[in-house]
Amino acid sequence: MRTNLTAVALAASAGPLLAGQLNLPDPLTTTNGLSVTSAQMWRQTRRPEILELFRTHVYGRAPLGRPTNLKFDVWESAPGVMDGAATRKQVRISYQGPGGEGRINLVLFVPTKGRPAPCFLLICNRGATNLDPTRVVKTEFWPAERLIARGYAAAAFLNADVDPDFPDGFTNGVHGIFDAPGQKRAPDAWGTLAAWAWGASRVMDYLVTDTDIDAERVALIGHSRGGKTALWAGAEDERFAFVVSNDSGCGGAALARRRAPRAETIAAINQRFPHWFCENYHRYNNREDELPVDQHMLAALIAPRLLCIGSASEDWWADPEGEFLAGREASRVYQLLGVEGLKAEEWPPPESPRHDGRIGYHLRSGKHGLTEYDWERYLDFADRHLRRAAHGARNHPTAGSSEQRDNSD
Ligand code: GTR
Numbered sequence: 001m002r003t004n005l006t007a008v009a010l011a012a013s014a015g016p017l018l019a020g021q022l023n024l025p026d027p028l029t030t031t032n033g034l035s036v037t038s039a040q041m042w043r044q045t046r047r048p049e050i051l052e053l054f055r056t057h058v059y060g061r062a063p064l065g066r067p068t069n070l071k072f073d074v075w076e077s078a079p080g081v082m083d084g085a086a087t088r089k090q091v092r093i094s095y096q097g098p099g100g101e102g103r104i105n106l107v108l109f110v111p112t113k114g115r116p117a118p119c120f121l122l123i124c125n126r127g128a129t130n131l132d133p134t135r136v137v138k139t140e141f142w143p144a145e146r147l148i149a150r151g152y153a154a155a156a157f158l159n160a161d162v163d164p165d166f167p168d169g170f171t172n173g174v175h176g177i178f179d180a181p182g183q184k185r186a187p188d189a190w191g192t193l194a195a196w197a198w199g200a201s202r203v204m205d206y207l208v209t210d211t212d213i214d215a216e217r218v219a220l221i222g223h224s225r226g227g228k229t230a231l232w233a234g235a236e237d238e239r240f241a242f243v244v245s246n247d248s249g250c251g252g253a254a255l256a257r258r259r260a261p262r263a264e265t266i267a268a269i270n271q272r273f274p275h276w277f278c279e280n281y282h283r284y285n286n287r288e289d290e291l292p293v294d295q296h297m298l299a300a301l302i303a304p305r306l307l308c309i310g311s312a313s314e315d316w317w318a319d320p321e322g323e324f325l326a327g328r329e330a331s332r333v334y335q336l337l338g339v340e341g342l343k344a345e346e347w348p349p350p351e352s353p354r355h356d357g358r359i360g361y362h363l364r365s366g367k368h369g370l371t372e373y374d375w376e377r378y379l380d381f382a383d384r385h386l387r388r389a390a391h392g393a394r395n396h397p398t399a400g401s402s403e404q405r406d407n408s409d
Contacts, residue, residue: 025291056188057278059193116215122154163199196226216241224370226246254323255325255326
């Protein structure tokens with residue numbers, strides 16, 4: 001089966017053919033049918049258009065950005081943890097709306113040496129045990145010690161702090177706090193993934209104030225539903241210099257139109273998780289071809305910033321090859337912006353990361369999960385592309401011209 005899928009993808013690899021085979025919408029053609037031929041046209045016309053399409057049809061629209069009453073309470077700052085290698089900070093990020101107060105509890109380790117440090121922020125969708133601040137419990141889902149040893153700050157928050165992960169008619173979490181009570185929800189009102197993405201941006205609001213963190217080198221990483229969230233947050237918030245999608249699958253990096261055998265579909269995800277996306281997305285159950293976007297266009301919204309897509313070989317539900325193809329198709333936008341995206345035409349075999357361009361991809365042997373192998377690859381990619389960006393603003397979203405000058409990837 002893999003051969004067949006690869007053959008389809010390869011036959012299609014020339015660009016127009018792939019669009020023909022999978023009927024993919026073109027990231028570089030505007031809704032009015034104009035070809036996007038310059039970085040300026042991408043920036044001013046097509047990028048905002050695609051962002052709006054995803055807000056309207058997929059994730060929904062957040063009713064606000066940074067709340068005016070956002071507060072940061074650094075209630076702990078403990079130097080000398082991890083045998084002296086790090087300082088642990090715990091930060092309460094709070095906000096108020098008509099429906100009450102919300103809080104995100106940030107756990108942050110910053111390296112003792114090498115500050116301000118680049119940082120990996122994990123959207124933790126696997127419960128509090130994976131972000132134990134005391135480090136009595138250590139898991140490979142958040143290897144904070146490894147991050148510190150490799151010179152990165154390790155930050156993490158629980159998605160459930162922002163919005164609990166069950167359908168409740170959008171009355172709890174940030175929806176309950178900010179949505180107008182008693183009014184019918186708009187079909188493009190934000191779902192839970194958009195709420196989590198909003199929360200990641202509120203954590204970023206804090207990180208930019210912390211002088212131990214190099215705010216121009218913050219990576220946002222998520223696994224599975226957290227990976228879908230990381231991609232959407234990275235699309236909405238260009239302060240994230242690097243976005244990592246680990247096994248994000250349907251509604252994340254995987255192309256919806258592939259409908260690969262054994263892979264999750266829009267209909268399946270909407271049925272099991274009716275609260276994740278906006279109501280409009282449900283219109284595309286079994287009608288993927290009518291969606292005005294596909295997930296390669298979400299990856300393209302990260303351009304020209306850094307993006308890593310990680311897949312697992314037995315993770316059929318997430319369509320690993322569809323995740324690769326989305327990265328490859330997004331590369332045309334990177335090229336238009338003067339940098340290389342994913343430098344691989346064919347789906348690579350397991351344990352053969354493709355890290356040359358500004359979109360990295362790896363396939364790991366095994367099942368769905370965020371493992372030590374995955375983390376080490378993301379750290380390798382960051383060492384290669386994020387670290388050397390330290391002295392110069394080339395990762396900064398507004399640094400379009402310096403991106404174009406630096407074409408050395
Ligand atoms: C699955 C869901 C996937 C993925 C995964 C996870 O049940 O179908 O889309 O998000 O959960 O988050 O672990």
